[in-house]
Amino acid sequence: QVQLVESGGGLVQTGGSLRLSCAASGRLFSRNGMAWFRQAPGKEREFVAAITASGSGTDYTDSVKGRFTISRDNAKNTEYLQMNSLKPEDTALYYCALASTPWVTRGQSSYDYWGQGTQVTVSS
Numbered sequence: 001q002v003q004l005v006e007s008g009g010g011l012v013q014t015g016g017s018l019r020l021s022c023a024a025s026g027r028l029f030s031r032n033g034m035a036w037f038r039q040a041p042g043k044e045r046e047f048v049a050a051i052t053a054s055g056s057g058t059d060y061t062d063s064v065k066g067r068f069t070i071s072r073d074n075a076k077n078t079e080y081l082q083m084n085s086l087k088p089e090d091t092a093l094y095y096c097a098l099a100s101t102p103w104v105t106r107g108q109s110s111y112d113y114w115g116q117g118t119q120v121t122v123s124s
Helices: none
Strands: 004-007 010-013 018-024 034-039 046-051 058-060 068-073 078-083 092-099 111-114 118-123
Touching: 004 092, 018 034, 018 092, 018 118, 034 068, 034 078, 046 068, 046 078, 058 068, 078 092
Parallel strands: 010 118
Antiparallel strands: 004 018, 018 078, 034 046, 034 092, 046 058, 068 078, 092 111, 092 118
16 A cells, blocks of 8 residues: 655745655656645646656646756655745645556546645645
């Protein structure tokens, strides 16, 4: 069984930075793609960024391109999301997810395992 635990969320001012981490247990981590999703109050959960199993390929939603960077350390079973130039509209509960394939994908149905989420709040 795989467990995902996010950390690193918090309260930050507009323009600030945060680094989210997702620690995974289980042997699937290095074989599967991973992603970050987020859900703002009153809105549906949305795709943020994804990374291939090897880490060589990434994908970002347009609103975070140039500001967020997804990465992973397979030796540590950990995924990261570096968030810079944060905006109030980035405020959300951020989830990490483990895919059922090695590739990047934006579809939530492609992800078998989810963390509990870490809250990111950006004040104006």
